[in-house]
Amino acid sequence: MSKTSKELLNELVAKHYEDAAQAKKDGKLVAWATSICPQELLEAMDITVVYPENHAAAIAARKHSQEFLDQSEGCGYSIDICSYARVNMGYKDIQYSEAANIPMPDMVFCCNNICTTVAKWYENLATELNIPFILIDTPFNHIYDAPAHNIEYMRNQIEHAIHQIEEICGRPYDYERLTEVMKISNETAYWWRRACFTAQAMPSPLSGFDMFNYMALVVCIRGKKEGRDLFKLWCEELEAKAAEGKGPWKEGEEEKYRVIWDGIACWANLSPTYKILKKYGINVVTSLYPDAWTILYETNDIEGMAKAYTYYHANRNVDYVAATKSQRVKDFNVDGVIFHSNRSCKLMDFTIYEQQRRITAETGVPTVVFDGDMTDPRIFSEAQYETRIQALVEMMEENKKKKAQEGK
Amino acid sequence: MSIITKKITKLENIALNPAKAVAESCKETGKEAVGCFPIYTPEEIVYAGGFLPVGMWGGKKEFKESEAYLQGFCCSIIKTNVELGIRGAYNHLKAVIIPALCDTLKCIVENWKIAVPQVPSVAIVYPQNRWAAGSQEYLIAEYKRVRSELEKITGVLITETAIEQAYELYEEYRAVMREFTEVAAKYPQTIDAKKRHLIIKAGYYMDKAVYKEDVKCIIEELKKMPEEKAKGVKVVATGLIGEPIEVLDIFVENGITVVADDLAQESRQFRTVGRPEGTIWEKMAGRILDQRGCTFLAEQKKSRGDMLINMVKNTGAEAVVVMMMKFCDPEEFDYPVYKAQLEKEGIPILYLEVDQQMESFEQLRTRIQSFAEML
Ligand code: SF4
Ligand code: SF4
Numbered sequence: 001m002s003k004t005s006k007e008l009l010n011e012l013v014a015k016h017y018e019d020a021a022q023a024k025k026d027g028k029l030v031a032w033a034t035s036i037c038p039q040e041l042l043e044a045m046d047i048t049v050v051y052p053e054n055h056a057a058a059i060a061a062r063k064h065s066q067e068f069l070d071q072s073e074g075c076g077y078s079i080d081i082c083s084y085a086r087v088n089m090g091y092k093d094i095q096y097s098e099a100a101n102i103p104m105p106d107m108v109f110c111c112n113n114i115c116t117t118v119a120k121w122y123e124n125l126a127t128e129l130n131i132p133f134i135l136i137d138t139p140f141n142h143i144y145d146a147p148a149h150n151i152e153y154m155r156n157q158i159e160h161a162i163h164q165i166e167e168i169c170g171r172p173y174d175y176e177r178l179t180e181v182m183k184i185s186n187e188t189a190y191w192w193r194r195a196c197f198t199a200q201a202m203p204s205p206l207s208g209f210d211m212f213n214y215m216a217l218v219v220c221i222r223g224k225k226e227g228r229d230l231f232k233l234w235c236e237e238l239e240a241k242a243a244e245g246k247g248p249w250k251e252g253e254e255e256k257y258r259v260i261w262d263g264i265a266c267w268a269n270l271s272p273t274y275k276i277l278k279k280y281g282i283n284v285v286t287s288l289y290p291d292a293w294t295i296l297y298e299t300n301d302i303e304g305m306a307k308a309y310t311y312y313h314a315n316r317n318v319d320y321v322a323a324t325k326s327q328r329v330k331d332f333n334v335d336g337v338i339f340h341s342n343r344s345c346k347l348m349d350f351t352i353y354e355q356q357r358r359i360t361a362e363t364g365v366p367t368v369v370f371d372g373d374m375t376d377p378r379i380f381s382e383a384q385y386e387t388r389i390q391a392l393v394e395m396m397e398e399n400k401k402k403k404a405q406e407g408k
Numbered sequence: 409m410s411i412i413t414k415k416i417t418k419l420e421n422i423a424l425n426p427a428k429a430v431a432e433s434c435k436e437t438g439k440e441a442v443g444c445f446p447i448y449t450p451e452e453i454v455y456a457g458g459f460l461p462v463g464m465w466g467g468k469k470e471f472k473e474s475e476a477y478l479q480g481f482c483c484s485i486i487k488t489n490v491e492l493g494i495r496g497a498y499n500h501l502k503a504v505i506i507p508a509l510c511d512t513l514k515c516i517v518e519n520w521k522i523a524v525p526q527v528p529s530v531a532i533v534y535p536q537n538r539w540a541a542g543s544q545e546y547l548i549a550e551y552k553r554v555r556s557e558l559e560k561i562t563g564v565l566i567t568e569t570a571i572e573q574a575y576e577l578y579e580e581y582r583a584v585m586r587e588f589t590e591v592a593a594k595y596p597q598t599i600d601a602k603k604r605h606l607i608i609k610a611g612y613y614m615d616k617a618v619y620k621e622d623v624k625c626i627i628e629e630l631k632k633m634p635e636e637k638a639k640g641v642k643v644v645a646t647g648l649i650g651e652p653i654e655v656l657d658i659f660v661e662n663g664i665t666v667v668a669d670d671l672a673q674e675s676r677q678f679r680t681v682g683r684p685e686g687t688i689w690e691k692m693a694g695r696i697l698d699q700r701g702c703t704f705l706a707e708q709k710k711s712r713g714d715m716l717i718n719m720v721k722n723t724g725a726e727a728v729v730v731m732m733m734k735f736c737d738p739e740e741f742d743y744p745v746y747k748a749q750l751e752k753e754g755i756p757i758l759y760l761e762v763d764q765q766m767e768s769f770e771q772l773r774t775r776i777q778s779f780a781e782m783l
Pocket of ligand 2: 446485486510647702733735736
């Protein structure tokens with residue numbers, strides 16, 4: 001019998017870490033890269049790419065993050081900065097975790113479309129490890145559409161990065177291979193998005209926390225054929241499930257409420273965050289993550305590529321973000337929105353309140369905010385979380401009643 | 409009162425009463441003010457438009473209105489700006505310029521449009537990849553965009569000639585400030601840590617044409633005096649700002665002299681010398697592209713640690729004081745790296761976590777005292 005996507009997922013995640021370790025042993029170049037960067041540029045030159053954010057998440061999900069947080073905090077890292085960075089800076093020193101391991105880098109590759117923080121973090125790595133720092137700077141889009149000079153600047157940096165990579169590798173750039181990787185990356189992105197969008201069905205065949213699992217893989221395997229094939233398989237499974245009218249969970253477990261989860265999962269507190277939602281029949285049907293790795297552009301269109309990367313939602317203005325989320329509420333028949341006020345991530349946090357107001361004004365659905373963190377287990381409070389979720393349930397129920405009455 | 413005391417007192421009063429000072433500067437010059445958020449903004453463009461660029465470095469205010477936009481873990485300086493903005497304290501400003509230099513500031517760019525709609529805002533996004541050739545062209549385009557937006561808001565045409573003149577004035581001001589920090593280090597009694605800070609800060613609320621003359625005068629008067637000996641420890645200060653002011657009082661009480669600084673509000677504004685060649689736009693861009701050791705502008709390898717070590721060596725300082733603004737991510741990221749470098753050199757560090765809303769200084773007082781005694 002052929003494997004399910006879930007089986008393949010676990011295999012591929014394991015393989016990702018094993019291959020990276022092996023590559024290092026074989027003397028291949030290793031890059032540490034940010035989660036939504038133009039990895040195409042590295043993959044095309046056969047550089048092994050690993051993702052510290054992903055790695056930190058894996059460590060946290062297996063409840064091993066504290067050791068690394070302690071190490072970096074001991075070196076002077078404030079507990080107020082991003083915990084992905086703190087875990088990784090700790091790992092840089094300790095270089096071993098029971099949870100998962102990544103080889104030490106020969107270069108760092110950073111795209112600051114996700115935040116300014118990563119540029120600081122990678123600058124630290126480049127300095128302390130004395131390795132090249134490749135940066136793709138994507139200016140914040142406070143205007144709805146990126147102006148021409150932004151695109152030009154990013155194009156210029158992509159060219160510059162290519163030269164840096166040639167120098168590091170000591171051989172001319174392989175443009176043919178780049179074309180190929182671009183093609184695969186776009187196909188992966190297509191299947192990833194299509195799979196995530198099966199959650200539009202009522203009930204959704206997809207459980208949002210499953211999406212988080214697959215997300216861990218789309219980060220690191222976007223440019224690889226195995227990745228593309230996996231996401232295609234996953235999508236087909238979900239579409240088949242939807243056609244049969246199957247929901248996200250076991251038979252008899254009803255999807256009562258459909259919500260958007262905004263922000264990163266609490267990897268260090270995954271189980272309570274999931275179980276409490278499930279207890280109330282709440283399924284996370286979407287977020288802006290389906291779009292995060294939906295990096296689509298025409299193969300070999302460098303400007304298009306630049307645009308696709310700079311348009312990551314956290315790099316866009318509130319008009320865009322709030323409107324997109326409101327649209328999701330409508331397209332996915334969402335009953336409420338849960339905002340994770342993530343102690344690590346100021347960029348995602350400091351517009352939450354405004355987004356709440358706009359989404360409710362635009363769609364009428366209720367929203368709640370809870371305090372948490374993705375890898376620092378000390379921030380999340382189960383009691384607060386449950387209280388907030390209960391409040392959301394009450395508001396969603398009220399809305400449902402109102403709708404039912406109006407329908408009569 | 410001697411001339412120097414008069415000048416110092418004047419600037420101190422200005423720095424301690426920004427709102428009043430701005431109103432007076434506007435009245436004196438007949439100009440209207442444009443607010444400039446930390447850290448960098450192209451003030452020359454504002455000045456060229458006939459406006460008074462004024463600094464917006466927070467203050468001490470209770471947070472109420474701003475709670476509808478920002479969580480508790482936002483740096484106090486910027487939360488105060490939003491608080492004051494919503495309360496109408498900036499309604500007299502023609503516009504504000506907000507640079508998206510950190511994640512918090514990016515969000516402020518967005519929140520301001522909604523929270524303080526009565527004060528138009530112009531965002532600027534500085535390049536971080538300053539080693540890529542395209543960064544200069546990009547930054548120039550950003551400057552030009554800022555100019556057009558200011559023109560649209562104010563209805564004033566801002567010519568290149570006017571910008572050239574403003575740039576020249578600013579270069580002169582910056583040269584004066586560089587000289588001031590050097591000369592002041594030789595007069596630690598007349599220019600103690602608190603006076604040094606206030607004199608520099610006053611420049612944010614005055615017309616630079618007037619301000620630079622005042623500082624020049626202080627320099628000239630100082631030079632006439634015999635050099636003074638420091639009473640206690642000489643330090644280099646680093647961080648975002650040398651505030652709250654109470655901390656500087658404690659420095660003075662304990663004879664701590666700031667002989668040089670790497671504070672964003674102080675020397676980082678003027679330490680980089682402009683390029684002699686190029687168009688006015690290239691020169692302005694050059695000042696950002698050539699800036700080193702500032703956490704708000706990325707580097708391929710961080711140079712701040714080496715820079716601080718050199719500053720300590722060149723000034724005969726005995727320690728580095730870190731004024732860490734709570735919740736300032738970029739500053740917090742730099743600290744562990746330069747801390748290790750300074751420790752390797754055997755340079756003592758006094759780490760002070762500060763924010764503008766601090767009420768109690770007893771803990772800091774004890775730490776500062778014992779640090780001063782230890783050295
Ligand atoms: S969690 Fe936020 S601050 Fe940390 S790396 Fe991700 S986007 Fe940046
Ligand atoms: S985090 Fe730092 S740089 Fe950013 S707004 Fe706050 S004080 Fe300024």
